[in-house]
Amino acid sequence: xxxxxxxxxxxxxxxxxxxxxxxxxxxxxxxxxxxxxxxxxxxxxxxxxxxxxxxxxxxxxxxxxxxxxxxxxxxxxxxxxxxxxxxxxxxxxxxxxxxxxxxxxxxxxxxxxxxxxxxxxxxxxxxxxxxxxxxxxxxxxxxxxxxxxxxxxxxxxxxxxxxxxxxxxxxxxxxxxxxxxxxxxxxxxxxxxxxxxxxxxxxxxxx
Amino acid sequence: xxxxxxxxxxxxxxxxxxxxxxxxxxxxxxxxxxxxxxxxxxxxxxxxxxxxxxxxxxxxxxxxxxxxxxxxxxxxxxxxxxxxxxxxxxxxxxxxxxxxxxxxxxxxxxxxxxxxxxxxxxxxxxxxxxxxxxxxxxxxxxxxxxxxxxxxxxxxxxxxxxxxxxxxxxxxxxxxxxxxxxxxxxxxxxxxxxxxxxxxxxxxxxxxxxxxxxxxxxxxxxxxxxxxxxxxxxxxxxxxxxxxxxxxxxxxxxxxxxxxxxxxxxxxxxxxxxxxxxxxxxxxxxxxxxxxxxxxxxxxxxxxxxxxxxxxxxxxxxxxxxxxxxxxxxxxxxxxxxxxxxxxxxxxxxxxxxxxxxxxxxxxxxxxxxxxxxxxxxxxxxxxxxxxxxxxxxxxxxxxxxxxxxxxxxxxxxxxxxxxxxxxxxxxxxxxxxxxxxxxxxxxxxxxxxxxxxxxxxxxxxxxxxx
Numbered sequence: 017x018x019x020x021x022x023x024x025x026x027x028x029x030x031x032x033x034x035x036x037x038x039x040x041x042x043x044x045x046x047x048x049x050x051x052x053x054x055x056x057x058x059x060x061x062x063x064x065x066x067x068x069x070x071x072x073x074x075x076x077x078x079x080x081x082x083x084x085x086x087x088x089x090x091x092x093x094x095x096x097x098x099x100x101x102x103x104x105x106x107x108x109x110x111x112x113x114x115x116x117x118x119x120x121x122x123x124x125x126x127x128x129x130x131x132x133x134x135x136x137x138x139x140x141x142x143x144x145x146x147x148x149x150x151x152x153x154x155x156x157x158x159x160x161x162x163x164x165x166x167x168x169x170x171x172x173x174x175x176x177x178x179x180x181x182x183x184x185x186x187x188x189x190x191x192x193x194x195x196x197x198x199x200x201x202x203x204x205x206x207x208x209x210x211x212x213x214x215x216x217x218x219x220x221x222x223x
Numbered sequence: 224x225x226x227x228x229x230x231x232x233x234x235x236x237x238x239x240x241x242x243x244x245x246x247x248x249x250x251x252x253x254x255x256x257x258x259x260x261x262x263x264x265x266x267x268x269x270x271x272x273x274x275x276x277x278x279x280x281x282x283x284x285x286x287x288x289x290x291x292x293x294x295x296x297x298x299x300x301x302x303x304x305x306x307x308x309x310x311x312x313x314x315x316x317x318x319x320x321x322x323x324x325x326x327x328x329x330x331x332x333x334x335x336x337x338x339x340x341x342x343x344x345x346x347x348x349x350x351x352x353x354x355x356x357x358x359x360x361x362x363x364x365x366x367x368x369x370x371x372x373x374x375x376x377x378x379x380x381x382x383x384x385x386x387x388x389x390x391x392x393x394x395x396x397x398x399x400x401x402x403x404x405x406x407x408x409x410x411x412x413x414x415x416x417x418x419x420x421x422x423x424x425x426x427x428x429x430x431x432x433x434x435x436x437x438x439x440x441x442x443x444x445x446x447x448x449x450x451x452x453x454x455x456x457x458x459x460x461x462x463x464x465x466x467x468x469x470x471x472x473x474x475x476x477x478x479x480x481x482x483x484x485x486x487x488x489x490x491x492x493x494x495x496x497x498x499x500x501x502x503x504x505x506x507x508x509x510x511x512x513x514x515x516x517x518x519x520x521x522x523x524x525x526x527x528x529x530x531x532x533x534x535x536x537x538x539x540x541x542x543x544x545x546x547x548x549x550x551x552x553x554x555x556x557x558x559x560x561x562x563x564x565x566x567x568x569x570x571x572x573x574x575x576x577x578x579x580x581x582x583x584x585x586x587x588x589x590x591x592x593x594x595x596x597x598x599x600x601x602x603x604x605x606x607x608x609x610x611x612x613x614x615x616x617x618x619x620x621x622x623x624x625x626x627x628x629x630x631x632x633x634x635x636x637x638x639x640x641x642x643x644x645x646x647x648x649x650x651x652x653x654x655x656x657x658x659x660x661x662x663x664x665x666x667x668x669x670x671x672x673x674x675x676x677x678x679x680x681x682x683x684x685x686x687x688x689x690x
Contacts, residue, residue: 050263092451095417181242185311199240202239
């Protein structure tokens, strides 16, 4: 996993609440057996007009947001389906950071597995930012994971909260499975203790 | 020492170790796997040269992509076929039990877990699917995970988790006649909103919950995620034990007796505290119909479509306007005035034998409206077989419903069962997101009884007063 330290990047705004992962990437793109190449499915239904041509009002179709690495959006982003194809598609498009007042739990978790930093700012911080981004060509923010801050071009700084364990894993780009496997002795000890208490849990599920 | 909630008891008995900030390495007893969210997990194992820690704790089944028409014809969509073949290959390579497409036990992953006795009280169960919350109906801690975590559990039988908060949702009283678990959960989501449960595990309590059958409890827990909660649960009782006893993967003999004794402890202590409690009265719950583009946009069938012009909150107003435009509905129109084109009875929410029995009882001797195409998709091959033994398939067919093979089908329309743009569907599934059942399709979430009545009348009706 690519580590996340600081990022200064172009910001793209998605001014909608409750964006579900069916919108982030619709079902027809879930048939792949790969993690890559999912960019074409990102916000697929929202990118097009009814006749199938690109919708010029949708942010991903606007030249000014090409190359954006930070997505700024609203409450409850990523709700619904657990599909990790959602962060894969966002990453494939180039997004490394998503800022919103709140995220759905599974999506929030999935971001950390893929080197994407989800940042929770207050709604009263996000709304003016969306306005600034929309009104200012080439608007960039700086996100600093170590100091847990988001800084605007004018130098205003917002602090965000994040679990220290998640922060450190992302900051160092650690392999989560490798990390857990360092505790194999503890897992084995748990299993033998548990097997004595609840042996039925260790029956083979092969029918 | 303060008492523990049901959740606390299960969580505490699965802690392998805890980091200084409270991040926990949680042991996972069992994992269910399907074709859509697993190929990249198996690929990851292969690339890292890792093997599953306990392949005997994992059960796999294809469900999302499978055709619901004649299986002997194979899968016309080559990409879907490859995904299903990949699941079969991976299960073979890694020694994982699989019910393939021609197996009578094949079905929706959340239907077959309970059906096989794989789902047990007090366990931790995960699956790369958000509706894993279904299994909480047995007093298990069951939640959906992403594909990286599927790989993590395969490799380590553990997950790194932050302890969630607890929410009690208490529903007391008696439901109106013909109202069901689906109406309870839709009413709950209407009340707490789609993010109301974010960060929480829900325990459903109260007399109306304990009166539900196991199938009803599964419907209830299934949609916890639509309220934002990754997991929902109901404390096990004698119904739970009766349901599990004798199922193929359930413990047998002395082990079963020992397990039942352990399960007796799985209830919230009287002096335990939840972080938050929400209450509803069963008598107040009308048959529910969703009108918008998320499951929180839901009302009783006797209500009218909301009017954004009367809303002061900018967020709600904009979301309502957008939803009504997508759904092609006008403010203030009565819900019973909404005409439908399609009816889908199925999904991990409502495709179990009890759902089909109930739906058939309303369809018996009636005819689907000429303007409506209606289909019934059983949750598993065994549910289908049972329904056919009871003659339910005949009842449905005679009424004009299509009777299909088991799978996820039009709940998410990954197979050939898809709404066309603008088509309107009364669906017993769990999500009414834009395009969920097909690009441009319009979904109204309802109970099986409400879906049947809508199929026959061609529009929504109040099932309480329907003859």
